[in-house]
Amino acid sequence: MTGLFRRWALDVPLVALALLLSLFGVAMIFSAGVLNVPSPVVQGAWIRQLVWLAMALGVFTAFSRIPVRWYEWAAVPGYLVAVVLLAGTLVMGQGSGSSAGVQRWIEIGGFRFQPSEVGKIATILALARYLAFRERSPTGLRDVVAPSALVGLPLVLVLLQPDLGTAFAFVGILFAGLFWAGTPIPVLLFMASPGLGLVLSFDTRVWSAYMVFLALGLFLYRFRLYLVESIAVALANVVAGTVAMPVWSSLAQYQRNRLLVFLDPALDPRGAGWNLIQSKVAIGSGGLTGKGYTEGSQKRLDFLPEQHTDFIFSVIGEELGFLGTSLALLAFLLLLARLIRLAEQLSDPFAGLVLFGMLGSWLVHIFVNVGMTIGLVPVTGIPLPFVSYGGTFLLMCWLSIGMAVRMAREE
């Protein structure tokens, strides 16, 4: 039996952890449907998720049998198809449920799916293909322009849907890929600095200190950077820190809200605050050991929003307590650690880069999704890998696992 599992799974730790998380997800989706006033949508969701999981395991089996070179060949055409699909989504996409105002789904032959999920995999492969075929590792800011553009195109298309959360995942893919390709860490930091500056500019003193550090960093690293690059970094930071913030503060509250709603229409700013508080109450009242499986009172009274999709972790927090949340996070850590371990063992640059692309994407998904339930990051609609309800995403997660074990096995 174990031998059979080993032969099917190819890599037991990774697949076992993914399976564990998926089944845990089904169980929590079942619990999310246990309400005092039953809702037909949420109630049957766990059965549909179970069906999706069965399909996902089929997808895993199939994709774990495809040779790595095939993925390499498919990378460029796959990327082009994904970009066309993403562009097509903007034209003929549909909303759904709470995300009725956005274009995220596309229907082909009666089959509805989210091109942005396909886009992530395609972008991971294309980035890996590009970086693996370069002569040498990126060393300066000029070397990261092309890969940034490669990831930036689908990112912008996703942002236009608009889907801020998924767009973040593309940023994770880019940074993880560049990191594994050997880009010096200071260069990555300079790349990220305008974004960091934007966040820090909410406090003038913190931002001033940050700018001093940035200038110092640029000065110390001057031998490895062209002058133009240093100026570009400094300029981007100044713009992000000085222009963005005053413009933002000059806006009236309702204008800010509109801007936020524009970035993510699924979110009603006042409603989002309300959802977040309910989520925090649910998690906080869970305490150390939780209120017991299916017993969450906040959830039962339907106070939790999107409880089977984006806010599934609130249900975990309320019913299983701190023990449940920390164990779930530990499971994710082990899964990601295994992914890193596999990448370390791979001498093929392409395969290693693909694994790191997955790592970047999932890390963002986990951090943003879990972080938002407790108010650590702003509320954006982004699902939790393997656990949240959602067909396309589950399928793509398992497809990634399939590729990962295949690449590990071929080495």
Add this chain to the structure above:
Amino acid sequence: MKKFPPLQRRRRGQVALLLTALMMGILVAAFFRAQVLRSSTWSLQSDSNRLRLLTLPAPRGTIFDRNGLIVADNVPAYSISLLPAPRDSIAASLQRMREYLPISDARVEQLMATFGRYSRQPLLVTSDAAFEHVAALEERRADFPGLFMEMRPKRRYYGGEAMGHVMGHVGEVSARELETERFRDYSRGMVVGKDGLERSYEEDLQGSQGIRFVEVDAVGRIVGAFEGESSEDPEPGADLQLHLDMELMEWIHAIFPQGMRGALVALDVEEGGVLALYSNPSFDPNDFVGGIDTEAWQRLNEDPDRPLFNRAVLGLYPPASTWKLATAAIALDLGVVDAEGHMPIACTGGLNWGNRYWRCWNPRGHGSLNLVEALRDSCNVYFYQLGLRVGLERMLNEATRLGFSNECGVDLPRESRGIFPAGLDFWEREFGYRANESEVLSLSIGQGPNSQTPLKMAQFYLGLARGGSAPAPQLARTESALPEAWTMDLTSENVEWLLEGLRMVVRPGGTAFMSSLEHFDLMGKTGTAQNSDDPETPHAWFAGMAGPWGGDPEIVVVAIVEAGESGSAVAAPLAAKAADFYLRRKHGIPVDTIQTLREHYQAGRPAPWAGRQ
């Protein structure tokens, strides 16, 4: 790329693992803090306890007049609300509440209807409860589940009736307003500007609501504030500075002929701002705060004098002789007349033109006059001939360019558009016949199809006082200077001729001499406009300006008194007294109630200026 060396892979892998572990660690730490360290904060008192979201209204911005006096501010008031509960429970609470709080049957019905529509939001029973009622309810709090009392800012207006029309009033946002684009970010129960400046500057004055969470038990009683999430404080609205002079408004309110309908507009020559904009009769905006009672509303609405109607910007009156200045200015602007030249036909009490005899108001005739004399005597015959020189089409074009067939663009929510033919097709459209040149004769003396608001006439006189251009009048002071709405090509010499004509009106022999002032040089034009309701009692106009002797005019004043019969006897002293009150304070001369020449005579005081030329 050549294969990554194992050592490099290992090092990068370690860094990646460290980073991943760090991020997971941050999340675990956050959950540890929320679920273990601060769990008690988040745990509600009991499982049946729930959170309720309450909104905290923001105080509206304070409004100041030009001298820094507060025109409108906020005072605390008690509001009484019921938190969402089943219908029967709300109805029972309201019935029991009537023992301690006066609520009419109609109000209960209205409240239950509101509850029916918005059953998930707190129901506001009253926003302005008396303290003794609040105290009585507070003592019996246990009997009223979901009772919620708080202090809320309440609008207070200082000027009372003097400022009613300018301020407008506030009230709860209506369901219909909420459907409009302008109020899309508002929510039910918010207090908004309904009219006047409160309406025009609603977005600035509003501020933004705060939110607070309270915890309630199973029957809806408030258990306490919720500690888990800090509340968001309301942000007060922005303050508003006005050009308006509140003391001047109060003065006008005090001196306006009792029981008469009419309006008075005063503009500041230097900046073009509105110093006073008064309509009589008026209303007290304080009556509207917290909801006007039905009886008072009915009284205001059914009053035949229409106190809610702002005559200064909505009332349309034939400008009559005050318009002759416009004819004169247009003629000078076009260069068809020389101010010192006389018209070919002297006034003998009328003019034969076409197949009609066109009368002057004075059947004895004025003789041969120049422009200044014609303005002084308001001679129709002179202006008939001047109108013919301008020509009908040019008259229409020029007057339209000066905005006489449009609104002024004042910063009030509603303003009437002046009625004046914008082109020759006007007659065909309105009256069904083609206009012939004789129309220009009526138009040149301010008759015919011509009706203007007092504000529009004031804006035109302002243009002359400023040497040929005027901005759209504004009540609120903005940072940028007001852009000119129109300009005329008048030489300073021509302007001086026109002002000299107005000055003569208030000199010995002029119709408004009795309204002349001791300390200031008043000039203006009286007018007597046909009253369509009662031809026997025409409307009285005065349009003019005043300033220090020998200096430039500093204030433009236009007054109209409906059915006032005589411009010189009723409107001119009103305008003169308003101008004098403003200028005395501006120039540091003590204010006195004996102002005009007539008042000096009546009070038996010497009037040394009466002989001055």
